[in-house]
Amino acid sequence: MKSAADIARAVRGGECSAMQVLEECLAAIRAHAAPLVAVTRLLEDRAREDAGRVDAMIANGIDPGPLAGVPYGVKDLFDVAGFPTTAGSTIYADAPPAATDAEAAARLRDAGGVLVATLNMDEFAYGFATINAAHGTTRNPHEPSRLAGGSSGGSAAMVAAGLLPLSLGSDTNGSIRVPASLTGIYGLKPTHADLPLAGVFPFAESFDDAGPFTASVADMRLVWEVLSGKSAVSSGGALRVARLGGRFRENADPDQLAAIDAMAPGAPLIELPDIARARSAAFLITAFEGGHLHREALAKQALAFDPATRDRLIAGALLPRTLYEEAQAFRAEYRARIEVLVADFDVLLAPATPCVAPPVDDPRITIDGKLVPARADLGIHTQPISFTGLPSLAVPLYRPDALPLGLQLIGRPHGEAELFRYAAGLEQQGTIGSIPPPGAA
Amino acid sequence: MPRVSFLHQFQLALRRWLTPAAGPAGAEPVQVPQTPEEIAAAAVEAGIVIPEACAPGVAANLALLASHAARMREDAS
Numbered sequence: 001m002k003s004a005a006d007i008a009r010a011v012r013g014g015e016c017s018a019m020q021v022l023e024e025c026l027a028a029i030r031a032h033a034a035p036l037v038a039v040t041r042l043l044e045d046r047a048r049e050d051a052g053r054v055d056a057m058i059a060n061g062i063d064p065g066p067l068a069g070v071p072y073g074v075k076d077l078f079d080v081a082g083f084p085t086t087a088g089s090t091i092y093a094d095a096p097p098a099a100t101d102a103e104a105a106a107r108l109r110d111a112g113g114v115l116v117a118t119l120n121m122d123e124f125a126y127g128f129a130t131i132n133a134a135h136g137t138t139r140n141p142h143e144p145s146r147l148a149g150g151s152s153g154g155s156a157a158m159v160a161a162g163l164l165p166l167s168l169g170s171d172t173n174g175s176i177r178v179p180a181s182l183t184g185i186y187g188l189k190p191t192h193a194d195l196p197l198a199g200v201f202p203f204a205e206s207f208d209d210a211g212p213f214t215a216s217v218a219d220m221r222l223v224w225e226v227l228s229g230k231s232a233v234s235s236g237g238a239l240r241v242a243r244l245g246g247r248f249r250e251n252a253d254p255d256q257l258a259a260i261d262a263m264a265p266g267a268p269l270i271e272l273p274d275i276a277r278a279r280s281a282a283f284l285i286t287a288f289e290g291g292h293l294h295r296e297a298l299a300k301q302a303l304a305f306d307p308a309t310r311d312r313l314i315a316g317a318l319l320p321r322t323l324y325e326e327a328q329a330f331r332a333e334y335r336a337r338i339e340v341l342v343a344d345f346d347v348l349l350a351p352a353t354p355c356v357a358p359p360v361d362d363p364r365i366t367i368d369g370k371l372v373p374a375r376a377d378l379g380i381h382t383q384p385i386s387f388t389g390l391p392s393l394a395v396p397l398y399r400p401d402a403l404p405l406g407l408q409l410i411g412r413p414h415g416e417a418e419l420f421r422y423a424a425g426l427e428q429q430g431t432i433g434s435i436p437p438p439g440a441a
Numbered sequence: 442m443p444r445v446s447f448l449h450q451f452q453l454a455l456r457r458w459l460t461p462a463a464g465p466a467g468a469e470p471v472q473v474p475q476t477p478e479e480i481a482a483a484a485v486e487a488g489i490v491i492p493e494a495c496a497p498g499v500a501a502n503l504a505l506l507a508s509h510a511a512r513m514r515e516d517a518s
Contacts, residue, residue, distance in 0.1 A: 276512055276515075277512060277513050277515060280508075280509035280510070280512040280513040281509075281513045283505075283506065283509045284506060284509055284510060284513065287502075287506055295487060295488070295489065298489050299487075299488045299489045299490070302489070302490075302491070302492050302495060303492055303494065303495075310495060310498075311495050311498025311499050311501070311502050312498075312502050314484075314489060314491060314495060314499045314502075315498075315499050315502035315503045315505075315506060316502075316506075317487050317489060318474055318480065318483040318484060318487055318489075318499070318503065319473060319506060320471045320472075320473070320474075320483075322471040323471050323473065323510055326470070326471075326513075327513060330513060
């Protein structure tokens with residue numbers, strides 16, 4: 001599939017219509033998407049209305065916007081007008097339909113985007129696997145016997161397979177960056193709460209963020225500008241880069257460490273203090289907020305929850321409030337400490353996941369020499385960054401003959417423009433880049 | 442979309458504003474419920490009846506969370 005920027009350019013220039021782009025996209029999805037188990041709802045009627053509106057604007061001499069005719073999908077927790085927002089759960093299958101689109105989807109639509117599908121996820125976004133009891137397990141387009149990662153696995157798989165040029169996901173502890181790494185595409189967790197969350201089903205509000213998946217840096221920058229309403233203007237000058245050491249250099253693939261060292265030879269190796277404590281505090285806050293969000297439903301119908309999430313949610317609902325407050329106090333102090341520590345750098349380099357995608361039939365990974373559940377532990381390198389609230393762009397290492405694997409480019413608060421500039425340079429050098437899987441659309 | 446979300450966010454924010462960052466000086470740090478009795482008491486307080494099928498998983502998850510609480514409280518590096 002063409003990039004979002006190329007599609008919009010062609011539609012705005014009259015080379016093709018938004019409807020033509022849409023029909024080609026729908027045909028490709030019908031032909032290739034089913035084995036991925038990534039689509040939960042195909043919105044053909046809605047998409048044709050959106051595409052028709054874009055074409056009518058062009059016919060009337062009105063510019064539809066920078067995403068004119070670009071098809072996209074959203075994780076199944078974004079409000080879509082006229083449909084219940086299920087967050088991947090059967091519990092909300094009969095909920096009242098959303099009155100309006102989520103704010104992020106509305107901004108894409110206002111820029112000319114065409115919403116095509118809602119996409120699979122771990123129930124209530126609680127997991128890094130996209131193993132969903134209602135919809136099935138999303139498959140990795142590069143190797144269907146492996147996981148796509150989660151919780152925004154459907155959003156990642158569709159872009160990685162070339163069936164959509166962009167999609168939206170949410171990231172609480174790594175749910176965009178983990179699947180981006182495992183499927184070989186770009187995924188952004190923005191500076192905390194910088195991109196609109198209105199109309200997004202919450203998980204743990206202390207860490208929840210919405211963000212895009214794309215197959216190129218240029219598209220990522222374009223979508224971020226639309227979602228944020230800002231221009232990605234970098235401050236200019238040489239970027240100050242550091243490598244994250246300590247825990248981030250353990251449980252990593254040798255290719256990740258070699259790439260980081262090659263990207264920034266001689267760059268300072270800095271260690272974020274108390275990283276294990278930070279990850280544990282993030283676990284506690286997430287468990288408490290998720291558990292308490294669903295407490296009433298757990299009290300009424302615990303067995304209606306996905307078996308993979310209900311025990312975790314119940315445990316979270318039983319955590320003492322004072323422990324949660326203790327974790328929040330640690331977080332406030334920790335964030336302030338880290339912002340001072342990283343203030344002298346524009347980009348911090350770290351692995352995105354500790355390994356390539358694990359097999360679907362044995363979803364475990366090795367951490368500190370022990371086999372642990374991928375669902376809980378694939379976010380070992382992303383969860384501490386969420387705890388700091390810093391922006392983090394997952395980028396795919398260019399590895400033509402190997403399974404995808406990503407890095408995190410971590411910025412200062414509101415430093416996304418610097419991340420895009422640095423990533424664009426790496427992409428131009430051929431160090432990073434998305435590689436379509438065999439037989440991609 | 443759960444209509445509790447706004448209320449939930451408001452409650453969390455309010456609690457953070459109103460609650461001191463730490464417990465009283467000298468107080469024992471609060472623990473994660475782990476024994477069957479502690480879990481049962483916490484479930485009653487939360488208004489949740491833990492289904493039999495969930496009990497082992499809930500206990501295992503609480504044990505994991507207890508280990509995270511212990512790690513969070515380790516001495517700073």
